[in-house]
Amino acid sequence: MNNIKTVTYQNLGWKTAADIYLPPGFDEGKKYPAIVSTHPIGSCKEQTAGNIYAKGLAEAGFVVLVHDASFQGASGGTPRFIEDPAIRVSDIRFAVDYLQSLPYVDAERIGAIGVCGGGAYTVHAGITDHRLKALVSITGVNYGRLIREGFAQFKPLELARNIARMRAAQAQGAERDVANLLPESVASARKAGITDIDVLEATDYYKTAHGQQPNGATSQLMSFSGAAMGWDAFLNAEVLLTQPLMVVIGDKPGGFGAYRDGWEIYSRAASANKHIVVAEGWSHYDLYDKPEPVAIAMAKVVPFFKEAL
Numbered sequence: 001m002n003n004i005k006t007v008t009y010q011n012l013g014w015k016t017a018a019d020i021y022l023p024p025g026f027d028e029g030k031k032y033p034a035i036v037s038t039h040p041i042g043s044c045k046e047q048t049a050g051n052i053y054a055k056g057l058a059e060a061g062f063v064v065l066v067h068d069a070s071f072q073g074a075s076g077g078t079p080r081f082i083e084d085p086a087i088r089v090s091d092i093r094f095a096v097d098y099l100q101s102l103p104y105v106d107a108e109r110i111g112a113i114g115v116c117g118g119g120a121y122t123v124h125a126g127i128t129d130h131r132l133k134a135l136v137s138i139t140g141v142n143y144g145r146l147i148r149e150g151f152a153q154f155k156p157l158e159l160a161r162n163i164a165r166m167r168a169a170q171a172q173g174a175e176r177d178v179a180n181l182l183p184e185s186v187a188s189a190r191k192a193g194i195t196d197i198d199v200l201e202a203t204d205y206y207k208t209a210h211g212q213q214p215n216g217a218t219s220q221l222m223s224f225s226g227a228a229m230g231w232d233a234f235l236n237a238e239v240l241l242t243q244p245l246m247v248v249i250g251d252k253p254g255g256f257g258a259y260r261d262g263w264e265i266y267s268r269a270a271s272a273n274k275h276i277v278v279a280e281g282w283s284h285y286d287l288y289d290k291p292e293p294v295a296i297a298m299a300k301v302v303p304f305f306k307e308a309l
Contacts, residue, residue, distance in 0.1 A: 003058065009098040014076030016094060018067035019045050021058035026104075033109035033309040034102075036095040036132075037066040040116030040288075041083055041143060042181050042206065044073040044215035048288040049115050053138065053301075056294070057113070060302045062309075063105055067095050073215040081178050081221045085121065085143055085231045092125040096132065109133060109309040113301070115288065116258070117143045120233035123265055127240045134244045134308035136301050137265065139258040139287045144231035150255055156229060166223035181218045182206060198254030201285035211289060233261075237268040244273040244308040248297045250282040258284045275304065 003022035008015045023032065035057055039049035045066045054064040070087050071077035092112060100107040111134035114122035119140025126135040152159035170176055182203045183189035189203050205211035206218045234241075249262035266276040277300045279286070282293035 007098075009094070011070055011076070011091065011094050014070065016067050016070065016076070016091065016098075017045070017074035018065050018095065018098070019050055019054070021050070021054045021064040021066070023058050023061045023063065028104050030104060031106040032061070032063045032104055033111070033305070034063040034065065034099045034105045035305065035309075036092055036099065036110070036112040036122075037064050038088070038092055038112065038114035038118030038122050039066065039069065040118050041141075042216065042218035042220065043116070043118075044068055044213055044217075046213040047211055047216050049113075049118055052289050052294060053113055053115065053298075056298050057302065057305065060298075060306070062305065063099070063102075065095050065099055067091060068215065072217070079176060079221055079224070081217065081219045082224045083143075083220050084224065084227050085124070085233070086227060088117075088121045089125045092121060092132075093129055096129065100131070107131075111135065111305055111309050113138065115139065116141050116256070116284070117146075119258075120261065120265075123237070123241070123245070124233045124235075126243050126245075127234075127236055130243065132243060134246075134305055136246045136248070136304065137262065138248045138297060138301075139250060139284045140233075140247065140261055140265070141256050141258050142233040142261045142264075144228055144233060145261065146257060147225060147228045150257070151225075160226065160229050163223060163226045163229070167226070170223055176221055176223060178219050179222045181220055196255040197252065198256040198284050201254075201283060202256075205285050205288055234265050234268050237265060238270055241269045242271055244304070245269050245271040246275045246277065246301060246304045248277045248279065248287065248301070250279045250284055250287055250293060252281070252283040252286075254284050256284060273308070275300070
């Protein structure tokens with residue numbers, strides 16, 4: 001697809017790098033509905049949020065902006081590999097700012113989509129930013145819950161204390177330790193006794209030619225993860241989340257918890273217009289790029305956005 005523009009725009013004290021996917025026959029003199037697409041944790045704009053969902057939505061007639069998270073990918077910010085939910089949600093707001101500045105975007109017809117952690121960040125952004133008129137979560141994961149549970153091995157207080165120790169040591173000159181979130185290979189994961197479908201399929205996606213991209217680092221500066229420990233992607237959804245909402249999940253649950261989180265936000269959202277799409281027989285990572293489950297998702301997502309925007 002040739003209709004991709006690479007852009008940068010101002011965030012806080014750094015620049016955000018983004019790709020804008022343009023519809024076929026794009027005419028800069030027209031006004032288009034637009035969508036912000038947000039990538040998963042440890043991912044980048046060239047992976048599923050870009051080359052699958054942004055591409056598909058652009059082909060359906062939308063202008064779609066997919067950005068690299070602050071401190072990650074080609075975006076600015078130091079130190080690198082910070083995964084802070086408040087910053088990730090702020091990134092979405094800055095993406096809306098940028099889209100509203102473009103003459104070919106209808107500023108009143110902007111929606112948002114996100115994949116995995118990006119799906120829950122999208123929901124959280126919509127709870128408090130009502131410039132977003134419609135929201136889609138693709139196999140969305142509530143990162144606050146995940147870090148308190150899976151990342152902490154269900155010992156959140158222990159992880160909180162470890163993060164405090166790391167920050168204290170680094171404040172006094174210790175080297176910052178960037179953790180790789182995944183095993184080096186599926187074979188090494190199996191050898192270590194890992195059987196969880198999400199970990200194995202994530203490793204296949206991010207660590208092989210299947211989905212690997214240079215900026216999809218799957219790395220995180222754990223000493224800066226303390227803010228996530230007390231975060232809930234769905235806080236106040238019962239009161240403030242009123243926009244049209246679509247949640248897409250697979251019915252093969254894994255350790256990252258998208259199946260559970262999908263049903264939770266579908267239940268909690270105050271939206272009068274809300275839908276849950278269950279791709280039967282498919283997993284979390286199948287919805288990243290496998291043609292059949294992606295087709296199931298897009299068959300619902302495209303008309304949803306066309307109606308809502």
